[in-house]
Amino acid sequence: MSKTMNTKLNIYGQLVDSRLLIGSALYPSPEIMKQAILASGSKIVTLSLKRQNPAEQAGAKIWQYIQEIVTENRGFLLPNTAGCKTAKEAVTLAKMSREIFQTDWIKLEVIGDDYNLQPDPIELLNATEQLLNDGFKVLPYCTDDLVICQRLYDLGCQVIMPWASPIGTGKGLMNPYNLETIRFRLPQATLILDAGIGKPSDACLAMEMGFDGVLLNSAIALADNPVVMAKSFAQVIVAGEQGYIAGVMQQRQTAHPSTPTLDTPFWHQQG
Amino acid sequence: MKLFINGQSISIETDEPTLLVALQCYLTPDQQQQSFAVALNGNFVSKTDYPQTSVNRGDSVDVLFPIQGG
Numbered sequence: 445m446s447k448t449m450n451t452k453l454n455i456y457g458q459l460v461d462s463r464l465l466i467g468s469a470l471y472p473s474p475e476i477m478k479q480a481i482l483a484s485g486s487k488i489v490t491l492s493l494k495r496q497n498p499a500e501q502a503g504a505k506i507w508q509y510i511q512e513i514v515t516e517n518r519g520f521l522l523p524n525t526a527g528c529k530t531a532k533e534a535v536t537l538a539k540m541s542r543e544i545f546q547t548d549w550i551k552l553e554v555i556g557d558d559y560n561l562q563p564d565p566i567e568l569l570n571a572t573e574q575l576l577n578d579g580f581k582v583l584p585y586c587t588d589d590l591v592i593c594q595r596l597y598d599l600g601c602q603v604i605m606p607w608a609s610p611i612g613t614g615k616g617l618m619n620p621y622n623l624e625t626i627r628f629r630l631p632q633a634t635l636i637l638d639a640g641i642g643k644p645s646d647a648c649l650a651m652e653m654g655f656d657g658v659l660l661n662s663a664i665a666l667a668d669n670p671v672v673m674a675k676s677f678a679q680v681i682v683a684g685e686q687g688y689i690a691g692v693m694q695q696r697q698t699a700h701p702s703t704p705t706l707d708t709p710f711w712h713q714q715g
Numbered sequence: 716m717k718l719f720i721n722g723q724s725i726s727i728e729t730d731e732p733t734l735l736v737a738l739q740c741y742l743t744p745d746q747q748q749q750s751f752a753v754a755l756n757g758n759f760v761s762k763t764d765y766p767q768t769s770v771n772r773g774d775s776v777d778v779l780f781p782i783q784g785g
Contacts, residue, residue, distance in 0.1 A: 467785030477783070492784025493752065495721040495777065504749055507781040524784050532757065539759035540752035540779055611785070661785030 453657050454634050455488075455549065456581040456602050458520070462487045463651070464681050465522065465636065466674070467661025474509045476670055484664065484674035487519040490551055492526050493541055522583065524551040529564070531571035538575055550575060551605070551638075551659075552584045560610040565592045569599065576600045585638050588622035590629060597633050604633050605659060608650065609640030612662045616646040620653070627654045644673075644680040651684025652692060720776045727770075735765040737776060751780050 452459040466486040471477035481489060491510055496503045514521055523541035528534040531554060538550045554571055556564025563586050575582050576599060586592050588606040596604050606626060609615035617623060618640070627635060637650040638659040647658045658681055667673035716727050720741045727740055734755060739747065753760050754777040760768055770776065 468783040469785045470783075490784050492782050493779035494782045496746075496751075496780040496782075503780045503782045504745075506783050507750065510781070510783070526784055536754050536757055536759050537779075540754060543759075543762060544750045544752045544781060 454602075455520075455583070460487050460520065461485075462678070462681075463657040463685060464647075464677055465490065465638075465657060465659035466664065467659070468506070468510055469661055470665035471670060472665075474506055477506075477665070478509050478513055480664055480670040480674040481513050482517065483671045483678070485678045487517055488522050488659075489514060489519060490522045490524050490659070490661070491545075492524050493537060493544065494527075520549065521545045521547055522549050522551050523547065524585075525553045525571075528554050528571075529556070529567070530554065531567045531574065534567070534571040535574050535578075538571075538580060539578075542580070548579055549581050549583065552582050561612075562610065563587055563607075565589065568592070569595055572596060572599050572601060583636070588619050588626065590622065590626050593626050593630060593633075597630055602634055603636060604630065605636045605638035607639040608637050608646060611639045613640050614642030614663060614666075615640055616642050617649055620649070623650070623655070624653050644676045647677055648680040648684035648687075651681055652687045654688050657681075716772050718770055718772065718774045718776065721778055732770055733766055734760060734768040734770050734776070737770050738765065738778065741776075742778065746780075749780060751778050753778055 452461055453463045462485045464484055464486040465488040466481055466484050467490045468477055471480060489510060523545050525534040525537045528537055534552060534554045541550060542548060552571060554564050554567040555561050568584055568586060572582050572584055582601055583603045583605055584596050584601055585605050593604050593606060609618040634656045636657040636659050637655050641647055641658060641660040641663045650658055664670050664673045664677060717724055725741055727737055729736055756775055
């Protein structure tokens with residue numbers, strides 16, 4: 445989306461103060477998770493649903509922490525459909541999430557390959573259509589394939605979330621050209637780079653490209669110091685956005701002196 | 716009557732149990748007070764429908780709770 449100064453992230457008309465969306469998994473402890481999420485300034489926290497053994501109570505504590513964070517932050521929950529491999533599974537899980545979390549936002553994941561956790565584009569489009577028709581606001585996680593992104597947009601997705609690289613790899617932006625092309629071809633969509641971010645400069649690069657936001661989890665949760673890393677991501681996302689708004693200079697093939705050459709001091713002048 | 720809840724085989728004494736009865740057999744009292752959602756044979760069932768939804772022998776029930784996610 446073309447941006448001006450001080451714009452907010454637009455999720456289906458809901459304006460959000462931070463352009464960083466953050467996951468709640470993989471932290472060393474629930475306490476560090478809470479500190480890191482609050483340090484990130486993120487207003488949108490992703491979470492999921494899973495089976496729980498009757499004897500197990502750990503999930504209840506995590507849910508309590510996430511509720512505290514979202515309340516304290518005046519933020520939003522973004523449930524995902526992680527682990528689903530078919531449109532039917534994803535639609536069922538989305539409906540279960542809507543009942544528990546009282547939100548029609550859904551981060552739609554439909555995985556097609558177990559090796560690289562690549563989304564299945566056919567099942568993803570199928571599930572997206574069903575969920576949009578059922579009143580969901582779908583945030584689909586997809587690859588950096590322009591045509592898939594276009595189809596999702598045509599179905600009615602106002603937010604699209606192509607990957608940077610496979611989930612949890614930390615490999616950063618594998619195909620910058622693809623991502624730039626998606627940005628160029630879908631100027632009205634809210635584009636959020638999701639998955640594969642490894643370091644703060646990856647997030648900065650995405651924002652410099654004109655992406656509207658970045659969703660990440662492992663890069664913060666698996667850092668040596670998740671709280672400091674969360675602050676770092678918060679800063680670079682603002683920096684990258686400002687760089688995009690300011691307009692990056694065009695690259696040139698030849699060197700151009702920065703210092704004016706007119707009236708160069710005498711030692712370079714010919715007698 | 717036997718059915719499966721979260722993959723576990725559960726026996727219920729009642730002849731024509733409802734989903735509500737099945738959940739009360741499976742979940743601890745603490746868990747019954749927590750946030751959870753249910754699917755019966757892969758289809759979502761709203762909380763308000765538990766008392767009038769019948770379960771049959773061999774049915775598969777999934778009970779899901781909030782957890783952390785990316």
